[in-house]
Amino acid sequence: MQLSFLRPLYDRPGPWVSVYLDASANTEDAHPALDLRWRALRNQLQEQRADVDTIDAVERVVRGHDPMPGDYGLAVFGTRGRVVLSEYLSAPPLRDLAAFTSLPHVMPMLAQRGEQVAWVRVLADRMGADAMAISAGGVPRRAHVTGREDFQLRRVRPGGWSQSRYQRAAMEAWHHNAGDVTAATVELAEKVGADVVVVAGDVRATGMIAAQMPQRWQDVVVRTDAGSRARGADQMLLDDLTVQTIAEVADQRITAALDRFGMQEDVGAGLEAVVSALQRNQVDTMLIVDDPSANGELWIGPDPTAIATDPRQLSDMSVRDPEKVRADAALVRALVGTDAELTVLGPDEAPSLTDGVGAVLRYVDAATPGRGNA
Numbered sequence: 001m002q003l004s005f006l007r008p009l010y011d012r013p014g015p016w017v018s019v020y021l022d023a024s025a026n027t028e029d030a031h032p033a034l035d036l037r038w039r040a041l042r043n044q045l046q047e048q049r050a051d052v053d054t055i056d057a058v059e060r061v062v063r064g065h066d067p068m069p070g071d072y073g074l075a076v077f078g079t080r081g082r083v084v085l086s087e088y089l090s091a092p093p094l095r096d097l098a099a100f101t102s103l104p105h106v107m108p109m110l111a112q113r114g115e116q117v118a119w120v121r122v123l124a125d126r127m128g129a130d131a132m133a134i135s136a137g138g139v140p141r142r143a144h145v146t147g148r149e150d151f152q153l154r155r156v157r158p159g160g161w162s163q164s165r166y167q168r169a170a171m172e173a174w175h176h177n178a179g180d181v182t183a184a185t186v187e188l189a190e191k192v193g194a195d196v197v198v199v200a201g202d203v204r205a206t207g208m209i210a211a212q213m214p215q216r217w218q219d220v221v222v223r224t225d226a227g228s229r230a231r232g233a234d235q236m237l238l239d240d241l242t243v244q245t246i247a248e249v250a251d252q253r254i255t256a257a258l259d260r261f262g263m264q265e266d267v268g269a270g271l272e273a274v275v276s277a278l279q280r281n282q283v284d285t286m287l288i289v290d291d292p293s294a295n296g297e298l299w300i301g302p303d304p305t306a307i308a309t310d311p312r313q314l315s316d317m318s319v320r321d322p323e324k325v326r327a328d329a330a331l332v333r334a335l336v337g338t339d340a341e342l343t344v345l346g347p348d349e350a351p352s353l354t355d356g357v358g359a360v361l362r363y364v365d366a367a368t369p370g371r372g373n374a
Helices: 004-010 030-047 052-064 107-113 163-192 203-212 236-263 271-279 311-316 327-337
Strands: 016-022 073-079 082-089 097-101 119-124 128-134 140-146 196-201 221-224 283-289 297-300 323-326 341-345 357-361
Touching: 004 082, 004 327, 016 030, 016 052, 030 052, 030 097, 052 073, 052 082, 073 107, 082 107, 107 327, 107 341, 119 163, 119 203, 119 236, 128 163, 140 163, 163 196, 163 203, 196 203, 196 236, 203 221, 221 236, 236 283, 236 341, 236 357, 271 283, 271 327, 271 357, 283 327, 297 311, 297 327, 323 327, 327 341
Parallel strands: 119 196, 196 221, 283 341
Antiparallel strands: 016 073, 016 097, 073 082, 119 128, 128 140, 283 357, 297 323
8 A cells, every 4th residue: 555645644743633433424313423423522632632723623624524425434634723634434434533642543544445456447338438547545537538430330231332331431430439548548547557447338349449558558457348338327237346356456466465575584574673674764565464452652753764662772863752652653654754555454364463563675684683584
């Protein structure tokens, strides 16, 4: 998981208000229920002595957000009178939460977010296509493509002196329209850095589009005849296939990260090793087991790589007044500050991961903890 979207949280000083709440609007009493939940969280923030300006800024986001259908949640992060980041959660959080801490409490959001897969879906026929793209950060983009050619788009029945000429004209028109759709698809894929491109709809159109995709995108194209651009057409099968394809790509990423970690043997395993690697800007991807009950702590200084299990380590690094914070918050800040990635695992995906944390390293040298066992 890329974490660059969190950078604004670490470009500003704290302390931070972090709020998670169930914002579901699928019942008649949804608004009163949201009001009650927010009032309870507001009281908790006041008890933690969060500043009123930041609480009010978070409240404006909570009360003023655009409701979504079904069950969902909100994650909101603010400091010094303004909200810096807010995000919809695809499901309500495990529990409503309000925290006033030195670092933003982002781990529940990241655990629920999971692996973010950028994707493009194109629903095509012989006239054009409707395309949708989602970036890794969840930003949607849409495109509607109407082909340039509309002459003789249906192949004529056999017979007649002009049959072959009309057949060729129809095929050329389909080919040109598919070229327009392909160009729009590639543009969207490049904008979002797509990991998968689903090309759906008319069999002839999808075949032409897939064949015209540049070589760099060929390996990520998934072609299906599910879906139709016809008005009122049921797209459930196409939606299910899209979700399944995205989930498969996410699973492949997790498997690849675990394989890379396993090839290191004991290097980068455990909290001490991960912290040491972060100090040295050595982590490519950190693996962490999702544990909502985790309450471990680490010591930090002003810089992202000023992170330690013992405050004396930071004193040796000339850090004055080290501060004790949540371990997961300190780890994520260090990842963002060193442009490293994060893979969140379920308890059954890495049951033997030491301390529930490990790291795939960018490099290994003689000073790397555990190197002697590798």
